[in-house]
Amino acid sequence: MQSRFSDPDALKEARKQWLQVLVRVPASDLIEASAAFSFDIVVLKAPEVGLMMTNGRIHSTGQPFHLGEVSLTRCVLKDDLGHLGYGHILGRNKAQSRAIAIFDLALQRSDSTDRALELLTAWSAEIEEIDAMEAERVEDTRVDFFTMVRGEA
Amino acid sequence: MLADIIEAPARQTHVMQQTFRCTLTALSEPLRPISLPVIPAPEGIDPGLWALILTILDQDVSVYWPHMTDSMRSNVLFHTGVQIAETPEVADWLILGASDPDLESILDKVSLGTHERPDTAASVVFLTTGDSTDVLAEGPGFKHPQELKIELSEALVYRLIQNNQRYPLGFDSMLIREQTLTGLPRSTRLMVRTD
Numbered sequence: 001m002q003s004r005f006s007d008p009d010a011l012k013e014a015r016k017q018w019l020q021v022l023v024r025v026p027a028s029d030l031i032e033a034s035a036a037f038s039f040d041i042v043v044l045k046a047p048e049v050g051l052m053m054t055n056g057r058i059h060s061t062g063q064p065f066h067l068g069e070v071s072l073t074r075c076v077l078k079d080d081l082g083h084l085g086y087g088h089i090l091g092r093n094k095a096q097s098r099a100i101a102i103f104d105l106a107l108q109r110s111d112s113t114d115r116a117l118e119l120l121t122a123w124s125a126e127i128e129e130i131d132a133m134e135a136e137r138v139e140d141t142r143v144d145f146f147t148m149v150r151g152e153a
Numbered sequence: 154m155l156a157d158i159i160e161a162p163a164r165q166t167h168v169m170q171q172t173f174r175c176t177l178t179a180l181s182e183p184l185r186p187i188s189l190p191v192i193p194a195p196e197g198i199d200p201g202l203w204a205l206i207l208t209i210l211d212q213d214v215s216v217y218w219p220h221m222t223d224s225m226r227s228n229v230l231f232h233t234g235v236q237i238a239e240t241p242e243v244a245d246w247l248i249l250g251a252s253d254p255d256l257e258s259i260l261d262k263v264s265l266g267t268h269e270r271p272d273t274a275a276s277v278v279f280l281t282t283g284d285s286t287d288v289l290a291e292g293p294g295f296k297h298p299q300e301l302k303i304e305l306s307e308a309l310v311y312r313l314i315q316n317n318q319r320y321p322l323g324f325d326s327m328l329i330r331e332q333t334l335t336g337l338p339r340s341t342r343l344m345v346r347t348d
Contacts, residue, residue, distance in 0.1 A: 042230075045161045078158060 002110050005082055011108065018107050019100070019122045023089055027096040033119055037106050040080045047075040047087075047094035048107035073097040083108045157224035158231050162192040165207070172208040179327065180332050180334030183294045186333045195228040201332045202280065210235040210246065217244035219255070240264075244275055251279040251305055251328070260312060265322040274339070276325045279305065286310045287346040292317075293338075300346065304328055304335070307345060314343050326338070 005011035023032065049071055056067035070090055075097040076151030077085040085108070106116040162168050168190050194203035202274035204209060206229060210216055215236040221229070228242045229235060238244035241262040249256060266274030281304040288310060291298040305328065315325040316339060 041162060044158060045165075046163075048165075084158075 003083065004108055004113055015104065015107075018085075018120055018131045019104065021120055021127060022103055024098045024127050026037040026095050029101070029123075030103070031095050032100040034106075036115065037102055037112050039105070039109065040113060041085075041102070041105065042078045043075075043077050044084070045074065045076040045126050047073055047097045049092050049094070051071050074095065075101045077101045077105060079105045081109060157195065158228055159193060161232060168192055168204065168210045168248075172204045176205065176208065176327070176336070179275050179334045180325065180338050181294055181336075183289055183292070183336050183338055183341040184299075184303060186335050189332050189334050191332060195225060197225050198228075198330065199280070199331050201334060201340075202278070202329050205327070205329065206248075207232055212236070214245040215243060216246040216248060217241045217259075218248040219253075219259070220250060222347065227255045227309070240261050241275075246276055246278065247324075248278045248280065251284065251309060255278055256309065257312065258317075260324075264323060265316075266320060267275065271272060271321040274322065274324050276327065278327045278329055279309075281305060281328050281330045284309075289344040289346055290341055292341040294341070303337075303343070304330060310343060310345055313337065315347075317342055 005014065037150070050073075051069045052072040054067045054070055055064045057064050060109040071092050073089050073092055073094055073096070075086075075087040075088075075094070077098070079085070083105055085101040085103075085105035087097035087102075087104060089100060091096045103116055103120075175187045175189050178184070178206050189201040189204045191200055192204050192207075194200040198206070210229070210233040212234040215238040216229075217238040217240070218225075218229075226237070230237070241247060241259045243263060245266070247259070247263060249259060253259075260277070263277060264273065266272060266276040283304070284306040285302050285304055286307045287303055288303050289298050290301050290303075305313070313326065316326075319340055326337040326341050328335040328337065
């Protein structure tokens with residue numbers, strides 16, 4: 001039983017990928033699946049709800065401005081090997097943020113990775129499918145704007 | 154080092170609010186010892202100091218703490234996200250042992266604020282060790298001059314008297330021992346009693 005990552009940069013990259021998927025998995029599935037992991041955990045920061053300011057940019061190129069505050073729930077767990085598992089989500093679902101933190105730990109440990117990766121692959125395939133369907137739906141209604149060249153130019 | 158990180162206290166927000174209230178009281182009633190909430194602390198840090206650290210330090214401020222071990226550092230960084238200052242000049246907060254031999258030279262470099270912005274001065278937390286000096290204290294927070302004992306060496310008290318003479322410039326001090334916090338803002342005028 002040991003850690004999968006010895007290089008912190010490799011962990012950072014890999015974690016970015018799996019957290020991107022985990023935050024989009026339906027909360028109930030995630031919470032149910034996280035109950036299957038049996039390694040020991042210590043709750044460093046119990047799930048807590050707070051506010052975070054979001055920034056926006058007009059047309060994604062303009063000056064950044066404060067769009068408004070959103071509620072955010074975070075949780076930090078530690079396992080017996082000293083890994084830290086983080087769970088940050090938008091919204092107020094404490095159990096979900098805890099479940100993400102558990103998965104974050106599971107994906108760093110060699111003893112639970114297989115099960116976690118299996119679920120993660122299935123979920124990311126589902127999410128990709130949803131994204132593809134949405135892209136297709138939007139594509140149907142796409143309008144290509146163009147401007148007629150005016151004579152005086 | 155991640156293995157040394159301890160759990161956040163239960164009902165953290167509530168404990169931090171209590172500690173903040175204690176800190177305000179300590180600074181508005183100088184030299185009155187105030188008891189801080191008791192919470193589990195990492196090794197090497199007194200529980201009172203840990204409560205104060207969790208309350209006053211965050212990403213927006215920097216702290217200079219010369220005698221911090223790796224495990225203390227990882228706990229402080231994990232729980233507060235504070236910036237660690239490498240030199241005393243740039244620090245907003247300093248945590249110093251009251252019997253530290255380099256204390257004088259560090260205090261000479263502490264930011265005292267400017268006349269336009271005296272509020273930008275640093276605050277110093279002294280970890281007291283049991284020295285004691287008899288003083289006469291007066292200033293905001295005292296109705297009459299009061300004879301008190303202060304848990305600092307005489308040399309350090311003279312250094313704090315010098316600090317008060319530059320008012321409104323100067324650093325604010327807090328004294329911590331185990332669970333007890335004593336405030337000593339720069340406005341308090343001290344005289345060492347020799348009777």
